[in-house]
Amino acid sequence: MTASSEEHAAGAAVDLSGAPDWTLFDAPSLVGDSLRFVSGQPDGDRFRVRYFRDAEQHLHARIWFGPETEGPPGHAHGGAVAAVMDEGLGLAAWAAGYAIVVGNLNISFRAMLPIQKVVTLESRVVSVEGRKIMVHGRLFCGDTLFAEGQCLCITIKKENQS
Numbered sequence: 001m002t003a004s005s006e007e008h009a010a011g012a013a014v015d016l017s018g019a020p021d022w023t024l025f026d027a028p029s030l031v032g033d034s035l036r037f038v039s040g041q042p043d044g045d046r047f048r049v050r051y052f053r054d055a056e057q058h059l060h061a062r063i064w065f066g067p068e069t070e071g072p073p074g075h076a077h078g079g080a081v082a083a084v085m086d087e088g089l090g091l092a093a094w095a096a097g098y099a100i101v102v103g104n105l106n107i108s109f110r111a112m113l114p115i116q117k118v119v120t121l122e123s124r125v126v127s128v129e130g131r132k133i134m135v136h137g138r139l140f141c142g143d144t145l146f147a148e149g150q151c152l153c154i155t156i157k158k159e160n161q162s
C-alpha cells in the first residue's frame, strides 16, 4: 500500500456533496440493486459515487476514484473511467424515462485523472430516434476536462424487460 492510499483506508470520509440546486437521485430505486460494479461499495477503496439531478432533471454524479482504480501510477485506469461513464450515461437515459442498455460507448480521454480525487460527471440526452437514445457526458473537475463520451443507448425490447 502506498502512503497516499493509506490516507484513504476504507470508510474514510470523502465529500461527495452536490451543487446547491441538485437533488439526490436514488438509482437503485429506478433500476434495481444490480449496479454493484461502480456503485456497490459506497465506503470502499474503488469508486464512491453519488447521483443527483438538477432543476432541469439532467443527471449528474460526484465520483471519487479510489486507490483500487489505479492504472498509470497515481492515476485512474482508463477502464475505470469507462466504467463510470458507462453507468452514468446509461443511467441518464433511465432517468429520462428510457429502459435501456448501452449499445456503444465512445470515450475520449483528455487528461490523466489523479486517483483519490472527486470529479463531476455531467450528462445530457441529446437525441431520441426510435429505440436509439444518444447521451453525451463529460467528466471534469474545475476547468480540467478528464474525459468526454458519447453513449448510444438502446431501449430494451419488451420481452427482455424483467
Ligand SMILES: CCCCCCCCCCCC(=O)SCCNC(=O)CCNC(=O)[C@H](O)C(C)(C)COP(=O)(O)OP(=O)(O)OC[C@H]1O[C@@H](n2cnc3c(N)ncnc32)[C@H](O)[C@@H]1OP(=O)(O)O
Pocket (backbone or CB within 6 Å): 031, 035, 086, 087, 088, 090, 091, 094, 100, 101, 102, 103, 104, 130, 131, 132, 152, 154, 155, 156, 157, 161, 162
Ligand atoms: C434490465 C435492467 C438493467 C438495469 C441497468 C441500468 C443501468 C444502466 C447503466 C449500465 C449500462 C450497461 O453497462 S449495459 C451493459 C453493457 N451493454 C450490453 O451488454 C448490451 C449488449 N448488447 C445487446 O444486448 C444488444 O446488442 C442490444 C440490446 C443493444 C441491441 O439488440 P436488439 O434489441 O436485438 O436491437 P437491434 O435490432 O440490434 O438494434 C436496434 C437498433 O439499434 C442499433 N444499434 C444497436 N447496437 C448498436 C451499436 N452498437 N452501434 C450502433 N447502432 C446500434 C441497430 O442498428 C438498430 O437500429 P435501427 O435499425 O432501428 O435504426
